[in-house]
Amino acid sequence: MNQPSPTEAPAQRRQRADGRRSRDAILDNAARLATVEGLEGLSIGRLAEHTGMSKSGLYAHFTSKEELQLATIERAQEIFEAEVLSPARTQADGLHRLWALSDEFLSHLERQVFPGGCFFAAVGAEFDTHPGRVKERIGVFIEEWVGELMAAASAAQQAGELPPDPDPEQLIYEVDALLLMAHAAYTMYGDPALLERARVGLARLLGPRPD
Amino acid sequence: MNQPSPTEAPAQRRQRADGRRSRDAILDNAARLATVEGLEGLSIGRLAEHTGMSKSGLYAHFTSKEELQLATIERAQEIFEAEVLSPARTQADGLHRLWALSDEFLSHLERQVFPGGCFFAAVGAEFDTHPGRVKERIGVFIEEWVGELMAAASAAQQAGELPPDPDPEQLIYEVDALLLMAHAAYTMYGDPALLERARVGLARLLGPRPD
DNA sequence: GTGAAACACGAACGATCGTGCTGACTAATC
DNA sequence: GATTAGTCAGCACGATCGTTCGTGTTTCAC
Numbered sequence: 001m002n003q004p005s006p007t008e009a010p011a012q013r014r015q016r017a018d019g020r021r022s023r024d025a026i027l028d029n030a031a032r033l034a035t036v037e038g039l040e041g042l043s044i045g046r047l048a049e050h051t052g053m054s055k056s057g058l059y060a061h062f063t064s065k066e067e068l069q070l071a072t073i074e075r076a077q078e079i080f081e082a083e084v085l086s087p088a089r090t091q092a093d094g095l096h097r098l099w100a101l102s103d104e105f106l107s108h109l110e111r112q113v114f115p116g117g118c119f120f121a122a123v124g125a126e127f128d129t130h131p132g133r134v135k136e137r138i139g140v141f142i143e144e145w146v147g148e149l150m151a152a153a154s155a156a157q158q159a160g161e162l163p164p165d166p167d168p169e170q171l172i173y174e175v176d177a178l179l180l181m182a183h184a185a186y187t188m189y190g191d192p193a194l195l196e197r198a199r200v201g202l203a204r205l206l207g208p209r210p211d
Numbered sequence: 212m213n214q215p216s217p218t219e220a221p222a223q224r225r226q227r228a229d230g231r232r233s234r235d236a237i238l239d240n241a242a243r244l245a246t247v248e249g250l251e252g253l254s255i256g257r258l259a260e261h262t263g264m265s266k267s268g269l270y271a272h273f274t275s276k277e278e279l280q281l282a283t284i285e286r287a288q289e290i291f292e293a294e295v296l297s298p299a300r301t302q303a304d305g306l307h308r309l310w311a312l313s314d315e316f317l318s319h320l321e322r323q324v325f326p327g328g329c330f331f332a333a334v335g336a337e338f339d340t341h342p343g344r345v346k347e348r349i350g351v352f353i354e355e356w357v358g359e360l361m362a363a364a365s366a367a368q369q370a371g372e373l374p375p376d377p378d379p380e381q382l383i384y385e386v387d388a389l390l391l392m393a394h395a396a397y398t399m400y401g402d403p404a405l406l407e408r409a410r411v412g413l414a415r416l417l418g419p420r421p422d
Numbered sequence: 423g424t425g426a427a428a429c430a431c432g433a434a435c436g437a438t439c440g441t442g443c444t445g446a447c448t449a450a451t452c
Numbered sequence: 453g454a455t456t457a458g459t460c461a462g463c464a465c466g467a468t469c470g471t472t473c474g475t476g477t478t479t480c481a482c
Contacts, residue, residue, distance in 0.1 A: 125336035181388030
């Protein structure tokens with residue numbers, strides 16, 4: 001029934017439970033460490049040491065370092081979804097959603113979900129000058145994030161919660177600028193007041209939080 | 212007369228003209244390459260190859276890689292002063308100066324003074340999670356840059372060119388956020404429209420350009 | 423013009439990088 | 453319970469890393 005038809009390429013080697021657990025642990029560490037050491041600066045050896053396994057044992061889970069980097073991005077995306085996107089999506093579309101996305105983003109910086117701030121801002125800054133599959137994936141995720149912000153902004157304008165004047169692209173550019181600045185400033189100096197400044201700026205762009 | 216008193220530690224080994232030229236060439240290449248490869252990712256060997264000299268010959272100019280990095284930052288600062296700060300300082304203090312600083316910054320991105328965008332945004336993102344002398348120097352320069360922006364904003368408020376409402380710290384936080392976003396977006400996607408969005412945002416913060 | 427010192431090179435160092443291979447061990451399948 | 457294959461460690465590889473040293477070569481001060 002649910003077994004793949006024999007004509008289809010299986011391609012997927014069957015996976016053992018302990019292997020799945022190891023791979024998860026590796027990628028959890030990789031996603032968090034990458035915001036500190038960088039996605040390229042993070043070496044297989046140090047990641048293995050940090051995960052408590054041998055270099056070759058760890059490497060057996062991936063076919064190359066680039067594959068490890070891509071898998072790490074995927075894991076970081078899951079973490080971001082769980083910590084930022086999902087909580088914000090409980091809010092109604094429109095201005096509530098837009099504020100929630102911004103607040104949850106700033107909250108995940110403050111809670112240090114990643115020790116180096118926003119994963120995608122960190123590795124994006126690292127790979128913006130390194131064309132290839134890794135940069136592409138990061139670029140795609142950022143576009144999705146911006147798309148989600150823009151959808152909420154459009155809905156807010158449609159509902160009359162926001163003036164139509166700055167079109168959503170411009171508005172979200174400025175919102176995202178404040179969020180990026182919050183990441184950069186807070187990671188560099190560690191002062192929570194630098195997160196608060198972003199909230200003040202958001203209030204000027206979006207008006208005070210609804211409710 | 213202008214020779215150092217013999218009791219003073221000479222400390223400074225006398226320098227030959229060709230050596231000075233070599234060192235300048237090294238640091239010019241280093242400052243520009245660092246925005247692409249990263250200040251840590253830039254290796255002595257590749258920098259030597261790019262400069263057209265041997266690895267050991269290049270290294271003889273510095274006592275360690277960290278010293279090379281610090282000298283590179285100093286050189287980048289000189290370039291930034293020449294390309295951004297000096298031109299803007301020809302404008303009168305206040306709103307004119309503030310707009311000039313912003314415009315010259317965006318212009319130096321567009322002219323690709325550094326191939327990887329803003330040097331200090333790039334290496335700042337790399338070293339924000341690496342405490343040490345390099346991070347400190349970067350942090351100090353950013354504070355000076357922000358200080359210059361804030362001084363212009365204060366003068367503009369004093370002159371009645373800007374409302375006193377957002378205090379200079381908050382205002383410059385938002386200005387700098389737009390400039391940082393311009394760097395990040397333009398470096399990642401290469402679309403000049405992303406620089407124009409920053410200008411539009413600046414106009415909302417500062418009002419239209421004077422004159 | 424001569425001597426001292428700055429300069430630049432080649433060779434080499436120990437360490438670490440990403441990447442393979444081999445072979446025990448062990449969990450899942452029949 | 454035997455077979456299969458996923459898991460993971462040990463070892464080793466070529467390359468590259470930052471760094472040092474010794475040795476010619478070139479510039480500059482006297």
